[in-house]
Amino acid sequence: MQKNNKAIRFGLDVLILAALFTLVQYLITTGLLNQYYQINLTSMCINIILAVSLNLINGFTGQLSLGHAGFMAMGAYASVIMTQMWDQPFILGLLAACVVAGLGGFIIGVPTLRLKGDYLAIATLALGEIIRVTLQNIDYVNGPAGILGITKMTTWPWLFGATVFTIVVVVNLINSSYGRAIISVREDEVASELMGVNTTKYKVIAFVIGAMFAGLAGAMYAHFFYIIKPETFNFLKSFDILVMVVLGGLGSTTGAIIAAIFITILTAALQSFPAIRMILYALILIIVMVYRPQGLMGNKELSRRTFGRIWGGQK
Amino acid sequence: MSTIMEIKNLEKSFGGLSAVLNFNFHLEQNELVGLIGPNGAGKTTIFNLITGVYKPDQGNIIFNGENIEGMAPHVICTRGIARTFQNIRLFNDLTVLDNVKIAAHKNVPYSFMSAILRTPSFFKGEELIEKEALGYLEIFKLDDKKDELARNMPYGEQRRLEIARAMATKPTMLILDEPAAGMNPQETRELMNLIAQIRHDFQLSILLIEHDMSLVMGVCERIYVLDYGQVIAEGKPEEIRSNKKVIEAYLGEEVE
């Protein structure tokens, strides 16, 4: 009986996803979704991947990382080198992005995750900037001018797949013993250690996975927006992602997704007023932290149960 | 009776200030030993040294024949030592049940990839973890609160949950840091019974810090008295009660 339930639920999930995918694909193929909407849809999915992955580090593991854009940069550049300079297919570019960014996460994570709280935050901020400055000084990738004319390889199927993949991995991870271990690190590191959890190991794991997905997002970005420069991935980009995670609620994947969508729409609406957009971000950060530090969703998630209640009208 | 833990010449200073000096100790199988002393005497420091939170400057801690001083806390946990804290350290935003489930993680019955791919071994493993955790909650009479957030539990139940969580790591030695702090006499008595019960049922060896003298004199078989980081007396409760040095340093008034 239980097994049947599980199969039914899984089947339903797949059906909904398939429907969503087909609908959007249809809109794109028939041209009903024009260029403007496609750009925003792409940005939305990339932001979702970035927010969900940063939330794994900041929200679930409780380690404030302010250098997420650095990993995005690593993935972007790695994938572009793979596809543009070494003429490899997109899938290899994506793989390269994940591996390089993940490795970066490991190399940066191991020494810095020893630090606590604000020191860790500043260290990651500094390291994100060091990555940017380093890229600016590498001639192979054109330094500050960046790489132009990247072939557009990010199509809807890839985008959809990457976004779903990110969300599924993070959600499955969190709802497991490994996820509980990660959350226990956030809740009380000392107690967690004494319960047998190797807290350093799990901090690094969360960091590496988060970095990997940021790299994936970077690759998606590069192969849609034609150009990448080191400047694109500065600390302001890291703050963009931070705003999404804070707004959505540190510790809620659903919150991260909703906030990512909201921020994408906000960015599009305020395209001609970049200063106002930043002022709004600033206000969001301040107001959320002062008045509702748990963000929109706190650490709750929209689950099937919630949907069931809404549909079924039960209590 | 075999010696389950032996500590020799343990020393620890912080920035030039000696916190623990010349600490020698032994705990026998199934014994219940108390560690008392004025505030700041170094009792919690010793707990932290045993559980690996601090590394000793000198000395050995031998547990079941193995030198554990300097080991990382999570490794020491796997050797079979569990502890509770002076200020409760529960995982506040997790449910009561999840708090206990963490204990199972060191022996998690499925792999990382299994969790992500949601294989059958994952589902079987989760069922096992859930059953075990519920079992512990039942023993400690917390099963009806399993879905409550730890932060929302009343104080006495939080203390019980901390003990339940520690027990879920299947220790052979349990270290309790002021388990009766903040409890009224009735709650303290219930706690005493609980400690006696789990000691018997799980064949535990217990080391406990307490300020509540009725608890200490009532349950401990042996007592170490600490002052300024050094042992000033050791022996059975009756011996300690009448020890001049102890009375001077600490008790000050008659104990019933």
Added chain:
Amino acid sequence: MLELIQQIVNGLSLGAIYALIALGYTMVYGIIKLINFAHGDIMMVGGFVGFFSLTLLGTNILVAMLVAMLVCAILGVLIEKIAYRPLRTSTRIAALITAIGVSLFLEYTTIFALGPAQKIFPDSAFPLKAYDIAGLSILNKDVFVVVSAVVLMLVLQYIIKWTKTGKAMRAVSLDQEAAVLMGISVDKTISVTFAIGSALAAAAGVMYGVYYSTVNPLMGIIPGLKAFVAAVLGGIGIVPGAMVGGFVIGLLETMVSGYGNSLYRDAVAFGVLILILLIKPTGLFGKDTGEKV
């Protein structure tokens, strides 16, 4: 040799500016354990206020600096009251995020109100004069910056060591609860700390304007970060440490830029930060206090 001394002179001026900013970071961290991300931007506001004082009010440079210090002292107190005080019992991460918000707010409100372009300090404010001493060319700019900075630091030392306010500041940073029991108003003391720190940053902002002849809305970010590194280098929370740290970073940066690769100039501070955090996070003058479990 002469070249080296010239570089040292440049390094000292730069270091003086960093030291003044670093003091604000270190005092605030010492008292409420917060990395005030917005501190560099207060320096920027100070620079702008100085600019407007010179151009709109036609004052001289010293008055401009005093006006900037006053305005920023008030600004610092306001920020603390509105954004940081409500979070005093929250996690430090929450306070840090809020500080980032304040920083962005200051930057982009300035951009929104005044446009992103830089403003040029009028030449009349500080007519350049070069002194030829033993073959070195020392600008009056350098003298001004270093002398003002030293004066301000001496005033600060006096306040901290000899006044009641200073004693209160030290007490609150050592043990807040005990300070309350001694009848010290923690709120007022924290406000004063912010006021003083912000005033020093404002002075640095005006000096920056004199030194580089321009001010722009984002000018506080990089110096702010470098000054923070200086504070950490000296030992965050330790006032003399911030002074020393500031000069060290200033000298280091000038040396690297002069003798090494100027492209990596900014990376020097970041590199130093990573090194300190990994090797001795308590800084040069810091003490190791373990966490109480």
